[in-house]
Every structure is written in C-alpha cells, then in structure tokens.
Amino acid sequence: MAPDHELDAPPWRRVESTIMTTARQIRCLYDGRLSGLGLNLSQASLLAHVEEFGADTQTSLAERLGLGRAATGALVDHLEERGLVERMPDPDDRRVWLVATTATGRKLVADINHIDADLRRELRSGISRQERQQLASLLVRIQDNLSAGLEAAAGST
DSSP states (O other): OOOSSGGGSOGGGSHHHHHHHHHHHHHHHHHHHHGGGTOOHHHHHHHHHHHHHOOEEHHHHHHHHTOOHHHHHHHHHHHHHTTSEEEEEETTEEEEEEEEEOHHHHHHHHHHHHHHHHHHHHHTTTOOHHHHHHHHHHHHHHHHHHHHHHHHHHHTO
16 A cells, blocks of 8 residues: 555655656666767767757856766766867867867767657656646756755855
C-alpha cells in the first residue's frame, strides 16, 4: 500500500530523492547515446549552445550552462583538441577569447540535435503537454526556493 503522503514514504521515494535519481538517469542515458559521437552531455551541451547562440566567452558559457569556469575551460580544451571549437580573440576585449564552433563542430551538432530529439520523445512518452508544463512549473518553483536558500546561506557567511 502506498503511503498517504510523500513525507511518509521511505527517504529514497521522497520528491527530492526522486528528482536526483531521475536527473542521474537522464544524464546516464544522454551520456550513453552521445558516447557514439565521442561526447558526454556537458560537451555536447556546450557545443550545441555555441552553435545555436554564436561565439561567446568561456565565462559567459559557464554562467549560461551552470558550470564552473574551470570545468568549462576543460570542456573547451577537449572540444578544441578534437577540432570542434576554436578560440578567437574578442575584438571588443583583448583580454578574453571567444569560443566558436568549427565546420566539423557544426556538422556534429546536427547529430547531437537528432539524439536529443529522439531522447526527449522517449522521455516524454505517455506524458501530456499539460503534465509537462505542470512539472516544469513545479520544478521552477523548487529552483527558486533553492536559489533563495543559497543566497541566504551566502549572505550568512
């Protein structure tokens, strides 16, 4: 018999644990599908983002993708070694470099987008648009609560 309230569920079935487990599973599924391209989800996300939105600084990419600057630098290094992105001087600020996709990177983004579309279709199977919108709304509210908690914690240190 299912518990009457999620707080009565064992810890591994509570909403936070379910979100974390689901996120890990999604990540593993993406990493597995992208491995055929020699990429993981972080690398593919950075490459696809740069292709969609244009050349950008590593700092800006880190902020937009929710990654640390060092981690973003390592991703760019890896993608650059493979010839998928290149660093170019920023004409507006000689102190920074812009990251842009190469012709090889642009071709790979089409494969990334195809894998992403297939996976999203699989993940959303049996879930209506209205249910997805409701889930997204609830997750955004949780993110807002988390942001407020992180800001409060940063202010108290």
